[in-house]
Amino acid sequence: MAGSIVLWGAPLSGKTTYLLSLVFWQEHNEDNERYRRLCLLPANASTADWIAAKARTFASGEPLPKTSTVERLEFRLYDLPPRRPRFFQRRTAPSAHVADLTFWDAPGEFFSGPIPDELRPELVRARGLILVVNPLQPPSANGRSSAYWDFFDGALRSVQQAMISARDGGVPVPGFDDTSRKIRYPVAVCLSQADRAANPERDPNEWLGELLGRDQRLLTDWLANKSAFSFSAIGGDRATAGHGDPRPKYVMHPIRWILRESERLGL
Numbered sequence: 495m496a497g498s499i500v501l502w503g504a505p506l507s508g509k510t511t512y513l514l515s516l517v518f519w520q521e522h523n524e525d526n527e528r529y530r531r532l533c534l535l536p537a538n539a540s541t542a543d544w545i546a547a548k549a550r551t552f553a554s555g556e557p558l559p560k561t562s563t564v565e566r567l568e569f570r571l572y573d574l575p576p577r578r579p580r581f582f583q584r585r586t587a588p589s590a591h592v593a594d595l596t597f598w599d600a601p602g603e604f605f606s607g608p609i610p611d612e613l614r615p616e617l618v619r620a621r622g623l624i625l626v627v628n629p630l631q632p633p634s635a636n637g638r639s640s641a642y643w644d645f646f647d648g649a650l651r652s653v654q655q656a657m658i659s660a661r662d663g664g665v666p667v668p669g670f671d672d673t674s675r676k677i678r679y680p681v682a683v684c685l686s687q688a689d690r691a692a693n694p695e696r697d698p699n700e701w702l703g704e705l706l707g708r709d710q711r712l713l714t715d716w717l718a719n720k721s722a723f724s725f726s727a728i729g730g731d732r733a734t735a736g737h738g739d740p741r742p743k744y745v746m747h748p749i750r751w752i753l754r755e756s757e758r759l760g761l
């Protein structure tokens with residue numbers, strides 16, 4: 495199978511909660527019963543333990559604890575037939591394992607600068623990258639207006655350099671474009687916790703442009719295939735949304751887009 499989709503994001507952007515939403519909560523909506531669905535599941539026992547422990551903590555209402563170790567977590571993405579197929583859909587394909595998704599759970603500092611060396615080989619081989627930032631809380635607390643740009647620049651520069659050195663070492667890197675020297679695999683830039691914003695439904699590309707200000711052009715210098723997304727893993731503040739399961743919004747959109755784009759690009 496092709497490389498993984500890698501999830502990366504700023505400290506406290508909502509990465510763990512996003513994974514909870516993908517595995518447990520997803521968008522449950524009547525219409526979805528008529529369509530094929532994507533489903534994310536833990537791929538091994540340690541990942542299953544990790545996500546189950548996070549879900550229990552979330553359900554207890556306690557804050558998710560800070561992480562002190564580095565742990566590689568592996569998930570599998572499945573494409574499933576409709577829950578309630580229409581007559582003409584009766585003979586649709588069965589479920590299939592369509593991609594893997596990798597996440598490193600690690601202390602916040604780990605996510606604030608360049609991507610650490612030990613993770614780069616997987617980023618070089620990846621079929622796509624999900625980058626998460628919180629649009630209401632810049633990635634670093636140093637108060638610089640360029641906090642968003644610093645985060646993207648740090649992460650993407652280290653990926654590009656790793657791709658160049660892999661290629662120079664004779665390893666084929668389909669996710670890299672030799673001519674333009676850009677990262678070629680699809681990169682979904684995600685604005686998390688959209689429910690906290692005054693207008694969660696605003697155009698994510700425009701929203702991202704506003705966060706980056708005059709630096710927005712620079713993202714295109716790194717990335718040949720990018721798109722902005724916004725989502726909410728919880729669907730609303732728990733205090734105001736009351737009890738019951740969270741109701742995530744748009745959480746599968748970046749993943750669907752990466753699957754489609756990586757296929758189009760032959761990755």
Ligand SMILES: Nc1nc2c(ncn2[C@@H]2O[C@H](COP(=O)(O)OP(=O)(O)O)[C@@H](O)[C@H]2O)c(=O)[nH]1
Pocket residue numbers: 503504505506507508509510511512557558686687688689690725726727728729730731732
């Ligand atoms: N309102 C709201 N809060 C969220 C959402 N996602 C995460 N949070 C909160 O943001 C904080 C950081 O989330 P967490 O998943 O631990 O971030 P991580 O450090 O990137 O893994 C926690 O207090 C979460 O409850 C969301 O979609 N909506």
Ligand SMILES: [Mg+2]
Pocket residue numbers: 509510511561599
């Ligand atoms: Mg976390």
